[in-house]
Amino acid sequence: MSADPLITVRNLRKTYTVSERPPGVGAALRSLIRRQSREIHAVDGISFDVAPGEIIGFLGPNGAGKTTTLKMLAGLLHPTGGDARVLGFQPWRREKEYLRRMTLVMGQRNQLVWDIPVIDSFELNRAIYQIPDGQYAATVALLTDLLELDPLLHKPVRNLSLGERMKCEIAGALLHQPQVLFLDEPTIGLDVTMQRRIRGFLAEYNRRTNATILLTSHYMADVEALCKRVVVIHHGTLLYDGDLAGLAARFSPFKTVEVEVPKGAGADWSQFGEVIARTDGMVSLRIPKGETAAVTGRLLAQFDVADLTVQDPPIEDVIEQVFQEKLRIEE
Amino acid sequence: MRRLEADVHLWQIFRSYLRVGLLTEMEYRINFWINLIQSLLSAAVALGALAVVFGQTDNLGGWTPAEMIALLGVYYIIGALIRVIIRPSMTQFMEDVRKGTLDFTLVKPADAQWLISVQKVEIWQLMDLVIGIGLLGLALQRMGERVGLQQAFIFGVTLLAGGLIVYSFWLILSTFAFWFVRVDNIQVIFTSLYEAGRWPITIYPGWLRMMLTFLVPVAFATTVPAQAFTGRLEPGLMLGALALAAFMLIVARLFWRYGLRAYSGASA
Numbered sequence: 001m002s003a004d005p006l007i008t009v010r011n012l013r014k015t016y017t018v019s020e021r022p023p024g025v026g027a028a029l030r031s032l033i034r035r036q037s038r039e040i041h042a043v044d045g046i047s048f049d050v051a052p053g054e055i056i057g058f059l060g061p062n063g064a065g066k067t068t069t070l071k072m073l074a075g076l077l078h079p080t081g082g083d084a085r086v087l088g089f090q091p092w093r094r095e096k097e098y099l100r101r102m103t104l105v106m107g108q109r110n111q112l113v114w115d116i117p118v119i120d121s122f123e124l125n126r127a128i129y130q131i132p133d134g135q136y137a138a139t140v141a142l143l144t145d146l147l148e149l150d151p152l153l154h155k156p157v158r159n160l161s162l163g164e165r166m167k168c169e170i171a172g173a174l175l176h177q178p179q180v181l182f183l184d185e186p187t188i189g190l191d192v193t194m195q196r197r198i199r200g201f202l203a204e205y206n207r208r209t210n211a212t213i214l215l216t217s218h219y220m221a222d223v224e225a226l227c228k229r230v231v232v233i234h235h236g237t238l239l240y241d242g243d244l245a246g247l248a249a250r251f252s253p254f255k256t257v258e259v260e261v262p263k264g265a266g267a268d269w270s271q272f273g274e275v276i277a278r279t280d281g282m283v284s285l286r287i288p289k290g291e292t293a294a295v296t297g298r299l300l301a302q303f304d305v306a307d308l309t310v311q312d313p314p315i316e317d318v319i320e321q322v323f324q325e326k327l328r329i330e331e
Numbered sequence: 332m333r334r335l336e337a338d339v340h341l342w343q344i345f346r347s348y349l350r351v352g353l354l355t356e357m358e359y360r361i362n363f364w365i366n367l368i369q370s371l372l373s374a375a376v377a378l379g380a381l382a383v384v385f386g387q388t389d390n391l392g393g394w395t396p397a398e399m400i401a402l403l404g405v406y407y408i409i410g411a412l413i414r415v416i417i418r419p420s421m422t423q424f425m426e427d428v429r430k431g432t433l434d435f436t437l438v439k440p441a442d443a444q445w446l447i448s449v450q451k452v453e454i455w456q457l458m459d460l461v462i463g464i465g466l467l468g469l470a471l472q473r474m475g476e477r478v479g480l481q482q483a484f485i486f487g488v489t490l491l492a493g494g495l496i497v498y499s500f501w502l503i504l505s506t507f508a509f510w511f512v513r514v515d516n517i518q519v520i521f522t523s524l525y526e527a528g529r530w531p532i533t534i535y536p537g538w539l540r541m542m543l544t545f546l547v548p549v550a551f552a553t554t555v556p557a558q559a560f561t562g563r564l565e566p567g568l569m570l571g572a573l574a575l576a577a578f579m580l581i582v583a584r585l586f587w588r589y590g591l592r593a594y595s596g597a598s599a
Contacts, residue, residue, distance in 0.1 A: 110432070128347070
């Protein structure tokens with residue numbers, strides 16, 4: 001990986017000043033005269049690099065600072081401090097040359113015009129981005145093919161289902177062939193099949209165009225399927241930056257051991273570790289990482305084991321654990 | 332050359348929004364008839380009011396019936412500009428601020444002020460333009476005069492200036508949305524003040540005249556172009572109108588940029 005990073009973020013910070021007031025009419029009236037305000041450090045010194053063609057997932061609970069970071073990189077917010085470069089541009093200067101090479105998709109919001117057919121909304125973006133005729137036709141054809149848009153293009157947006165609309169939103173955001181994609185929860189609210197569709201499309205699009213993708217999502221499945229690398233943000237700081245497997249290794253002090261034993265082989269399983277699940281002939285145990293070797297040795301020696309697997313716990317559990325641990329420390 | 336390309340780009344964007352507007356209105360064709368009836372009714376009522384007034388007197392603050400019809404025509408033409416483009420676009424802009432969809436506009440490689448200013452076009456409201464032009468024709472016929480080339484030019488310039496002044500004023504009001512989010516009511520206030528523009532500014536008492544000239548420049552939007560049309564514009568007022576239009580455009584632009592900076596937290 002000798003390529004220069006496409007995105008560099010250095011010590012990026014964003015502080016909001018929010019006004020607050022205690023409940024009640026009296027307090028509301030007083031706040032008309034004197035506002036009480038408080039500073040919130042939404043992003044508090046984050047640094048990372050992204051290489052060209054990478055797909056990177058932002059993880060973190062609500063309010064962690066994921067969206068704020070994404071918005072600064074998309075040029076929508078000015079940072080309070082620090083610096084960032086995307087494609088060599090400082091995003092918040094919003095130079096046209098930069099805007100022409102990036103795109104933004106927000107799962108919760110639509111940009112397509114509600115009352116007119118999808119293809120006519122595309123035409124609007126074509127005029128705004130000044131896409132040449134040939135390129136436009138080719139891109140629409142490609143996206144129609146990959147996202148199966150054919151039956152949707154000539155329907156008014158208001159007649160589309162949520163998932164269909166999202167497919168069209170994504171296509172509309174890619175007409176100008178951006179090199180960097182900022183996706184804020186692109187699969188939110190969609191059913192599992194549609195989520196998988198969109199995931200598949202993003203992976204394929206990345207493979208074909210080598211576009212760089214930054215995405216936030218609540219669904220671990222999105223991240224697991226798409227992102228080799230994740231950035232975990234919590235309370236505005238960077239908790240972890242690396243591959244998914246490493247996340248489990250680093251944050252989960254446990255392994256899951258599944259043992260298949262002959263039916264009826266009873267024992268006091270809790271002497272080996274915490275029993276997570278148990279059926280006749282199958283036991284799942286949670287075992288501290290350091291004791292894994294010893295415990296599996298004992299299991300193999302004592303029972304007529306048909307099968308035994310050692311796994312990292314599901315990534316979703318690890319993440320949840322990370323945030324809970326972090327909260328406990330802070331409290 | 333780059334300047335020209337940029338202008339072509341702006342025009343292409345406007346044309347695309349025009350197209351979207353047309354397509355949208357085609358989805359709701361009944362609106363065409365509603366707007367037609369509404370516009371005709373309101374013009375009939377306005378003309379009726381004029382008839383009542385001129386049944387009592389043949390001169391209203393120095394304006395003859397024919398000149399008053401010309402004023403009404405200008406009132407409808409500027410009103411059409413407001414209803415076709417300015418008001419729908421600015422309303423959409425405020426909604427975008429409230430819903431957060433303004434972000435989509437801000438990541439587009441085109442001037443954001445231009446995008447929000449032309450983003451919604453309500454084509455059927457063009458009926459008011461037709462009525463306005465019709466009223467001007469009626470006024471001409473009543474005046475029994477021909478409009479010379481110079482007079483037509485002055486009228487065109489003052490009308491353009493009037494349109495730009497109204498636009499700038501509306502943009503300034505809308506920009507407050509960056510801080511207060513809900514400012515729809517401001518639009519209602521402007522709409523009712525604009526109503527005052529259907530009568531010549533000279534009939535109002537001094538304080539109101541000052542207000543309608545300088546605070547809310549309705550006078551420049553209707554009275555001045557109407558004076559130009561009827562050939563009674565004081566020389567120099569055309570330049571005054573142009574200067575005010577340029578000044579307000581600049582102020583509106585600066586204020587818009589200031590608001591945008593506050594919105595993205597650059598000035599915080």
